[in-house]
Amino acid sequence: MRRVYFDHNATTPLAPDVLRAMTPYLTEEYGNASSIHSVGQRARAAVEQARAEVAALLGAREKEAVFTSGGTEADNIAIRGVVGAAERPAKHVITSTIEHHAVLNTCQALEAEGVRVTYVPVNAAGLVDPEDVHRAITADTVLITVMHANNELGTVQPIAEIAKIARERRIPFHTDAVQSVGKLPVNVKELGADLLSLSAHKLYGPKGTGALYIRGGLPMKPLMFGGHHERDRRPGTENVAGIVGLGAAAALAAKHLAEEAARLAALRDALEQEILARVPHAGVNGDRQRRTPNTTNIHFDFVEGEALVIALDLKGIACSTGAACSSGAVEPSHVLTAIGLPPERARASLRFSLGRGNTREDVSYVAEVLPGVVEHLRELSPLYKKGVAAAR
Numbered sequence: 001m002r003r004v005y006f007d008h009n010a011t012t013p014l015a016p017d018v019l020r021a022m023t024p025y026l027t028e029e030y031g032n033a034s035s036i037h038s039v040g041q042r043a044r045a046a047v048e049q050a051r052a053e054v055a056a057l058l059g060a061r062e063k064e065a066v067f068t069s070g071g072t073e074a075d076n077i078a079i080r081g082v083v084g085a086a087e088r089p090a091k092h093v094i095t096s097t098i099e100h101h102a103v104l105n106t107c108q109a110l111e112a113e114g115v116r117v118t119y120v121p122v123n124a125a126g127l128v129d130p131e132d133v134h135r136a137i138t139a140d141t142v143l144i145t146v147m148h149a150n151n152e153l154g155t156v157q158p159i160a161e162i163a164k165i166a167r168e169r170r171i172p173f174h175t176d177a178v179q180s181v182g183k184l185p186v187n188v189k190e191l192g193a194d195l196l197s198l199s200a201h202k203l204y205g206p207k208g209t210g211a212l213y214i215r216g217g218l219p220m221k222p223l224m225f226g227g228h229h230e231r232d233r234r235p236g237t238e239n240v241a242g243i244v245g246l247g248a249a250a251a252l253a254a255k256h257l258a259e260e261a262a263r264l265a266a267l268r269d270a271l272e273q274e275i276l277a278r279v280p281h282a283g284v285n286g287d288r289q290r291r292t293p294n295t296t297n298i299h300f301d302f303v304e305g306e307a308l309v310i311a312l313d314l315k316g317i318a319c320s321t322g323a324a325c326s327s328g329a330v331e332p333s334h335v336l337t338a339i340g341l342p343p344e345r346a347r348a349s350l351r352f353s354l355g356r357g358n359t360r361e362d363v364s365y366v367a368e369v370l371p372g373v374v375e376h377l378r379e380l381s382p383l384y385k386k387g388v389a390a391a392r
Contacts, residue, residue: 001315001316002316002365003316003318004316004317004318004358004362004365004366005318005355005357005358006317006318006319006352006353006354006358006362006366007318007319007320007351007353008202008294008353008354008355009151009152009154009179009202009294009295009320009351009353010320010353011201011202011207012201012202012203012204012205012355012356013204013355013357014204014205014206014245015204015205015248015249015252015356017248017252018204018205018206018245018248018249018252019245021244021245021247021248022206022241022242022244022245022248025043025046025240025241025244026241029042029043029046029240030043031043031044031240032237033046033047033237033238033240034227034229034237034238043238043240046240046243046244047067047238047240047243047244048062049244049247050067050243050244050246050247050248050250051065051067051243051247052247053247053248053250053251053254054198054211054246054247054250056250056251056254057181057182057186057250057251057253057254058181058186058187058188058196058198058213059186059187059188059189059190060188060189060213061216063216063231064188064213064214064215064216065211065212065213066211066212066213066214066230066231066233066234067209067210067211067230067234067238067239067243067246068209068210068211068212068234069208069209069210069239070199070200070201070207070208070209070210071100071102071176071178071197071198071199071202071210072102072210073210073234074197074198074199074210074211074212075100075102075103075106075145075174075176075197076102076106076223077212077220077223077233077234078145078174078195078197078212078214079093079103079106079107079110079143079145079174080106080110080221080223081220081221081222081223081233082142082143082172082174082195082218082219082220082221083110083115083142083143083221084220084221085219085220085221086142086143088140088142090116090140091110091114091115091116091140091142092115092116092117092118092138092140092141092142093107093110093115093116093117093118093141093142093143093144093145094117094118094120094133094136094137094141094143094144094145094146095107095117095118095119095120095144095145095146096119096120096121096122096128096146096147096157097119097120097121097122097334097338098122098126098147098150098152098153098155098334098335098338098339099145099146099147099176100147100151100176100178102176103145103147103176104334107119107145116140118136120132120133120136120146121338122155122338122339123339124339124340125155125286125287125290125339126150126153126155126285126286126287126335126338126339127155127157127158127287127290128146128157128158128162130158130161130162130165133146133162133165133166134165137165137169137171141169141171142171142172143171143172143173143174144162144165144166144171144172144173144174145173145174145175145176146159146162146173146175147175147176147177147179148175148176148177148179148180148184148186148191148196149177149179149180149183149184149291149292150179150286150335151178151179151335152297152333152335152336152351153285153286153287153291153295153297153335153339154179154286154291154292154294154295154296154297154353155286155287155290155291156180156184156290156291156292157175159175159191159192159193160190160191160192163175163191163192163193163194164192166192166194167192172194172195172218173192173193173194173195174193174194174195174196174197175191175193175195175196175197176197177193177196177197177198178197178198178199178202178210179202179292179295180292181198181202181203181253182198182202182203182204182249182250182253182257183203183257183261183264183292183293183294184257184261184292184293185257188213188215193213193215194214194215194218195212195213195214195215195218196212196213197210197211197212197213198210198211198212198213200242200245200246200249203249203250203252203253204249204252204253204356205242205245205246205248205249205250206241206242206245206246208239208242209239209242209243209245209246210246211246212233212234214233220233222234222235224236260356261293262293264293264294264354264355264358265293265294267354267358267359267360267362267363268293268294268295268296268352268354270360270363271296271352271354271363271366271367272284272296272298274363274364274367275298275366275367275370276298278367278370278371279300279370279371279374281300281301281302282298282299282300282301282374283298283299284296284297284298285297285298285299285336285339285341285349286339294353294354294355295351295352295353295354296351296352296353297336297349297350297351297352298349298350298352299341299345299346299348299349299350300348300349300350300374301344301345301348302348302378302381302383302384303348303374303377303378303381304347304348304377304381305321305347305348305349305350306321306347307377308348308350308373308374308377309321309350311373311376311377312366312369312370312373315369315373317365317366317369317370319350319351319352319353320350320351320353321333321347321349321350321351332346332347333346333349336349352366
């Protein structure tokens with residue numbers, strides 16, 4: 001059976017060059033990067049080389065890159081760190097309704113602690129209006145956090161415009177760029193971000209490693225306490241092998257970014273065209289212009305998305321109903337309902353996210369298999385004939 005992996009927004013395979021870079025630090029180069037002897041200093045040198053590679057990908061200074069255990073921890077450090085450092089009795093945070101749960105759940109936890117949070121809506125394309133952010137600002141606003149690219153739709157937000165609004169009001173601005181780093185050019189200076197989160201396993205690096213860009217001089221309250229690692233931003237013995245892997249992945253991404261983005265966009269567009277031509281009662285969710293080059297989210301009316309994912313998996317095709325972190329959730333995607341999709345259409349939607357190993361043959365295989373799978377599931381649905389009749 002042919003195997004096609006179209007779920008790269010959930011995770012990516014470890015690149016062979018990344019594995020080769022990591023291997024010595026999983027075996028003979030086992031030193032603690034905080035040790036002053038030669039074994040430890042070789043580990044330290046590897047960590048600092050990786051820091052330089054990550055900083056170069058982001059257009060940041062090396063000392064502004066802080067290593068974490070992944071995107072979720074980076075988001076938590078950014079949000080809680082800035083809010084905790086704000087010296088005022090009343091605190092207010094602005095975010096969007098389509099953030100990853102690493103941001104949304106952190107904001108909800110802050111609400112339980114007395115912080116007021118405004119959740120700015122998005123339009124049908126999945127875009128935040130910068131003016132909505134501007135109108136939401138109050139004298140108590142201590143942080144604005146809006147993601148760069150959405151994990152389900154791929155929609156790319158007007159981050160530079162939002163960051164400019166924040167900067168004019170001297171409010172720290174954070175962006176979750178987990179789904180954009182390695183797919184789009186991401187320069188913290190051009191975006192105007194004070195903080196930016198990323199994760200290694202979204203760009204062909206290892207799971208369990210991430211990074212947070214923190215603009216130099218930004219006041220932050222630490223989440224955890226221990227040693228003085230990462231310039232007191234994140235205590236704990238460094239995951240040297242993982243950090244080396246992130247650095248190698250960042251260097252690879254920088255080298256192939258433009259050509260790979262163009263290649264994936266062409267494959268993604270071909271996939272959409274073939275699916276929409278062959279499957280009736282289907283359509284693309286969200287903005288078809290301002291999005292990451294590898295992502296499409298398509299609804300297949302009168303079908304349950306999870307049933308479709310399982311049926312496609314039996315044909316060797318891996319895709320998703322949305323965020324991998326929400327697998328098993330009974331509620332429809334908060335992202336799809338936020339853009340105005342009714343619950344039944346949100347539940348009938350699939351995310352296809354392509355990656356480095358995908359080919360035109362993969363697209364053709366999916367386009368060939370999918371129509372029959374959808375038709376079979378619709379035949380089993382009591383709502384299908386009723387819905388088709390109503391649509392006429």
